Amino acid sequence: GQNIDQPTEMTATEGAIVQINCTYQTSGFNGLFWYQQHAGEAPTFLSYNVLDGLEEKGRFSSFLSRSKGYSYLLLKELQMKDSASYLCAVIDSNYQLIWGAGTKLIIKP
Amino acid sequence: TAGITQAPTSQILAAGRSMTLRCTQDMRHNAMYWYRQDLGLGLRLIHYSNTAGTTGKGEVPDGYSVSRANTDDFPLTLASAVPSQTSVYFCASSDSNGGSGQFFGPGTRLTVL
Numbered sequence: 425g426q427n428i429d430q431p432t433e434m435t436a437t438e439g440a441i442v443q444i445n446c447t448y449q450t451s452g453f454n455g456l457f458w459y460q461q462h463a464g465e466a467p468t469f470l471s472y473n474v475l476d477g478l479e480e481k482g483r484f485s486s487f488l489s490r491s492k493g494y495s496y497l498l499l500k501e502l503q504m505k506d507s508a509s510y511l512c513a514v515i516d517s518n519y520q521l522i523w524g525a526g527t528k529l530i531i532k533p
Numbered sequence: 534t535a536g537i538t539q540a541p542t543s544q545i546l547a548a549g550r551s552m553t554l555r556c557t558q559d560m561r562h563n564a565m566y567w568y569r570q571d572l573g574l575g576l577r578l579i580h581y582s583n584t585a586g587t588t589g590k591g592e593v594p595d596g597y598s599v600s601r602a603n604t605d606d607f608p609l610t611l612a613s614a615v616p617s618q619t620s621v622y623f624c625a626s627s628d629s630n631g632g633s634g635q636f637f638g639p640g641t642r643l644t645v646l
Contacts, residue, residue: 457634466623466637467576511575520591521566521635525575 426450428524435530444497452517459511507531539638554609556624565607569620614645
């Protein structure tokens with residue numbers, strides 16, 4: 425079966441750095457997405473990785489290791505508005521998007 | 534720029550009644566999707582359409598039907614609603630490449646009593 429694992433919940437302090445991990449076992453791999461979802465709102469696109477390595481976009485970076493079936497989302501200089509759920513999703517061999525259950529990130533002052 | 538819209542925003546529905554959730558996008562995306570999102574389960578794909586005139590079943594298609602008469606619209610119909618269909622429903626679209634990710638509508642919160 426196909427599976428994506430993320431921690432259910434994480435807590436971090438404003439101004440700090442947090443890393444949200446995602447591991448996946450899917451039938452094939454054609455890319456990995458990270459989305460942000462604030463409570464009561466729709467998910468919004470954050471990043472896309474298809475090759476190994478680190479993609480940096482402002483305060484957010486995403487890393488991929490295809491051989492390990494592993495990705496992480498790194499958030500720097502945390503702000504209160506970063507409190508949200510972060511969803512990891514993988515495109516499988518049929519070009520279907522397989523979603524993780526999401527990691528709820530709580531930012532404390 | 535509208536992007537992708539859904540209607541209604543929320544609805545309370547009696548069990549056994551039928552209902553159609555509407556979804557419209559103006560980005561000329563070929564692919565469209567319907568998801569339901571339940572606490573602790575993440576997004577689950579109900580149906581999808583890779584292009585106008587074609588549809589496919591996702592992970593949880595039972596009790597739902599879709600149509601794709603044109604590029605812009607992708608309605609989701611519940612023929613006879615049951616309480617287990619209480620959920621938040623998201624419509625999404627993407628270009629054929631898919632590498633730009635899926636763009637989501639604001640969602641419809643449906644309660645079936």
